[in-house]
Amino acid sequence: MSRFFTLFIIMFLSLSLFGQDRNITGKVTGPDGMGLPGVTVLVTGTTTGTVTDLDGFYKLAVSQGATLRFSYIGYATQEVQVQSQSTIDVVLEEDISLLNEVVVIGYGTQKKADLTTAVATVGEEVLKDRPIVSPVEALQGKAAGVQVIQPSGKPGSDLSVRVRGSTSVLAGNEPLYVVDGVPTTDINGLNPNDIESMTILKDASSAAIYGARAANGVVLVTTKRGKENKPVISFNTYFGASKFNDSRMIDVLNTFDYRELINEIMPGSLDPSATTFGVWSDSVFGIGTKQSYQLSVGGGTEKTRYFVSGGYLSDQGIIEPARFDRTSIRINLDNDLTGWLKIGTNLNLIHSRTKDTPDNASSGRGGVLMSTLNTPPFLHIWKDDSVGWWYDPNPFQPSWENPVAYMDGPDQESVDNRLFGNITGEARIIEGLTFKTNFGIDILNHQWDYYLNGINTTYGRNNNGMGSSDKYNSNTWLWENTLNYTRMFGKHNLAALVGESTQKFKGNDSYISGNDFPDDISVTTLNAANSISASTDVQQWSLASIFGRVMYHYNNKYYLTASVRHDGSSKLAHHWGTMPSFSAGWRISAEPFMQNVNFIDDLKLRGGWGKNGNQEGISNYSRYGLISYYRRPTTNPLSGPSAVQVTYGNPDLKWETTAQSNIGFDLTILRNRVTLSVDAYLKKTSDVLLNVQLPSTSQISFIQTNAGDIENRGIEFNIVSVNLDKVVKWNTEFNMSFNRNEVTALKFPGPYYFGRIYSNNQDVSVVDIGLPLGSFYGYVSEGVDPETGDMIYKDINNNGIFDSGDRTVIGDAQPKFTFGLTNALSWKQFDLNFFFQGSVGNDIYNATRIDLEGMFDSKNQSVAVLDRWTPENRNTDIPRAIGKGNVYNVYNSTRFIEDGTYVRLKSITLAYRAIDHHPKIKAIQSLSVYITGQNLLTFTGYSGFDPEVNAFGTSATELGIDYGTYPQSMSLILGLNVEF
């Protein structure tokens, strides 16, 4: 008995030693007073905790002096010390941090905190105060894993966008752009001021919902919509000037040195009286201007919301006559017809005019840049003593005009009218079940006219005037229907989507050209041509798909998404492909064991795998063997034109598919001051569509077929940090991407060669197993032979002679990494924002130098040839003046491979918020003025005009080749933004 009693007292005492533990209860509510379910209530320093129920109530046993911590995603964490109270009610405040941001994803939206996939966003703040012409420019350097290159500085020219490396050769590498739910491939015409945000879906599982065409990533563009408030009128304007960075100009020989060179190459061929001297670049490079005016109104009532905008942009380039003018009008309407039915519409009307300056061509073929450098310095613009006005002819080759003749000789302009938009309807059938239908159209009308009079240029005189005209109409319609179901069961959240999509394209093209025009040069239309030929062409394609997706999460902690899409394309012989994907996420920071790690606010691990398809860039009828028709003298009786088979049929043509695995984590620390995202990915593209070149002994020398595999693997980092937050605010955003690209299989024996260089007729780009796309191929130069003055090329195949087997891989146009760094500072009413972007480790093939240092014909050369080999100057690295069209010394070789690493201060903006919701000023809500400098500083060792250019535009296999490409320019712009 007494033992039992002692035990009891010991137990009682032990219980007492644990202190006065008691039950605490309470309710956790949000700012609106409603109970918050799922809030974690934790006793700090222990693992004891609980979670609030559906009405926000909790019950927990705690000891006196303990601290309770209340935390919930999207709300600021609160801590309360337990004293003598037994009820602790807490009101949580919403946390305005990055995690709460809503991100547009495929066919819906998701909170950034809930993402399980690799997604990058570019918001409105990037677009404002940056005077850009095409919305694609805003993506440059702003998102990890997204490489944007501007291959030409010409106004209105296309940009090349690569999301996580190049996956395709033929089928297109550009991501799919989806504007307000309508897929399109071209957003250059869109007015950046109309855009609310752009989301880039980088990995397979995010893009999988767009399965067909999503292998290169998807960029979702959302335009501004009206909100339920009184009308907000917004006026934005800017004006600026741009010019070429003269420190990057290439110097060429003056007349005296040019004469010496020509005397070495072709003795006695130059007229002794030709002694004048002019610098062609002074007549070619000028001041460009940019201006833009935009007016928009947005507002609405509970039932109707609207956003209407109109804008005009004009961008004149630094080399005439290149210019781009755009007028655009947008109407976005949302209307709640009844409680359960909504309709909306987005309509965009774009009218643009473009004038072109020919580039990427040699001086003999009309390239203005090459002509600026190669035209002999003693020529004038105009020949003085002529009948009428003649451009001064080149005595060696009168058909090689001077650059001003190429610029100003022809009259040419293209005019584009585009109607792009959609109508949507949304019906809430029952609670949680929504049906949405979307009908979109993209109507394009393009016209290009060209006239070269029969007086000024040699080519024009030979033809007695020449004209061309091209009219192109295209019509794409899209119809999509989706059924969306969301439901919450306790802590389980489910969202399911099922839908179908059909899209059809029809385009027709008419092309007319003629010559032999009348003497009256004001008549430029083709009805006046004495000799005419014309042709028309019709193209069609269609796409159809069915898709479904399920997104599940448990208590914002465990996430799972799965989707599948079944796509059919008319271009392929095997129409259909199935693209599945899934992704998962784990919010580690919500786990109980992480609750005491104070400095980590949020840590989410995510991973996924998926398949996407691609068939964008292949021609519409690739699977058929096609016959083309050519005119021939008429027979009696008539029997039609002559017919030639021009392509091979390919009955095996199927989808190019990319399987991508992605793993990454998002980390927010130091009270949301620093956010870090890291992603690693592996993309394997199989059945790569290629134009396999066949030997010319076959009458058709190429076939379009699924013939290879390409792999991309890489890591991306994105860090956002709030450095200072008081009087001076300073945010930094930094992203860096490493991508390694490799061709892993080729069905038809490689290597394949691309990138034909005009002057030496050799191909410089190679595609082969084990090499990345954009590898350069050629000889290895070992300097100039002091005896002969000719180049020595390394004997790679060790057979003692110089032959084609001495060619090898000599460079790689892919960068080791790319990065972007943005700093935003703000002090009182001033904002300073500067943005660096760069690419490190990529090689450039400077083919421009072939025409500048070749000394094989009468072209003018750069001052580098002043140091050329002569019997008196034997030790040099410039070979001799060889002449006679001999291009031995300028074969494709390491001589012209240069390091293309660059860092560019892409933009720096200083803004002053003169009025910012001032209580006394009612008429104007906000007013700010800004000054922006673009491309002000470029740090690079590259010797050409611009390290970012590519003479082959957005090609996937021909990268990093510079051949007289229109360079980018520096600009200074003043702007004004007013909101009423």
Place this chain on the structure above:
Amino acid sequence: MKKIFFPVILLLGIIVTSCEDFLEMEPVSQGIAVENTNADSILYKTANEVEAALAGAYSDFKNEYFQIDYYVNGDAQGDDCYAGADNAANFQIDDYNIDAINSNVSRDWGYLYSTIGKANAVINNVEAVSDPGLTSQRKKEILGEASFIRAFMYFQLVQLWGDVPLQLKEVSTISAETLEEIYPLLYPPRTAKAEVYQQIIADLEIALANVKATAENKGYATKGTINALLAKVYATQEPHDWNKVKQYCDAVIAGGYSLMPNFDDLWNNSQENCAESIFEINYNGGSTDGNWGAKMWRGTDWKKFNIPSNDLVKAFDEEQDVIRKEASIIWQDVTGIWSDEHWPQTNYPFLNKWRNFVEGSDQNYIIYRLADILLLKAEALNELGDVAGAASLVNQIRTRAELPNTTASSQDAMRLAIEKERRLELVFEGHRWYDLKRTGRAIEVINNVTGVGGAPIGYNLTQERLIWPIPQSELDKNVNLTQNPGY
């Protein structure tokens, strides 16, 4: 009720999507070559289709190869012309300095095989045409004409490159199933030139049996054309078969051709398809059927190709051959326009046989004419021992040019006389280089060519450089090809 409406729309959408027809898009502006991949499917169903395909093959006689390269290869590569203009590839050809990346070499290879491919498609598929509109007579003619075209192209190939791949079957579809069997067609090795010649002769014999005797104009293959080509083939193939050469030359002569009494009438465009012409490419002019090659040789707008050489003019002057010199060469003043080291600016020569050189001209090109065959027969007679017979033919030509009879009386002297006569008679018609090669005289003649003022130019032609290198781009694409020695 209203709410049910919407899932119905979804259903409609799914029905549209799954409709297979929606994804079947056939080309609108082009035809489809083969309906299925069955190897024996019909390529040409109607008479018009096969006639159109034959016309497609014929139209290659107006491509870049025949508008310019034919004359660059025949004349500038010989000693009659300098390359002219300012084109690196042409300089290499003129100076016997060709490398494997020469752009003319690669494009000529491509052009010739492209035409062979078109001819193959017709030859192999004309028999299967079941359209009653196509008589069996016409079928044979089509077979003959296509065989001629193929043989003509192979003759060009074998003269320029020696051993070349022999493609006799066309490929119209490449698919995974057929890949095994068509692989050797896609990547063929080189065939010895003797075998290529055999094929050429076989094709020409089929052609001879089947083509018409006369055609609408001299741009189509007729018996005369075939005979002329056969004569040339037997004179070029080694060992030369002079009996055959004589036989076929006689066949041509019996075909009703006659020399134009006035040499200049061949060139002054007063008569197209004249009595002396055997094979003439007919252009109608305008933008779709214009001869744009003619302005490569004439005009003062830019420095032209194929400038007559000092050596040629010296040869004319030494022979006192006024008629043919004036008909063949025209002199103009190009002061202030261009200059070079060959000729003074004030008196600059241009080739003058292709005289209509405006944009879209209707200038015809004469490929074979009777004078050529007569001189070829003279050569055959001379080689067979009949010097007198050779002399009488040579004199026919000389008399027309108002020149005294030839003084050559021995076989050796007659050879040189014929060589000289061929040069002066047929200059700028694309024959000189091939004549020098087949007579074995190329190296000796070229290495002794003189330039301005009689000074030797110093060409260094070697045995290996008599044929062209296989284009590097072709070697890169097809590992079964080997390069010619010396390149």
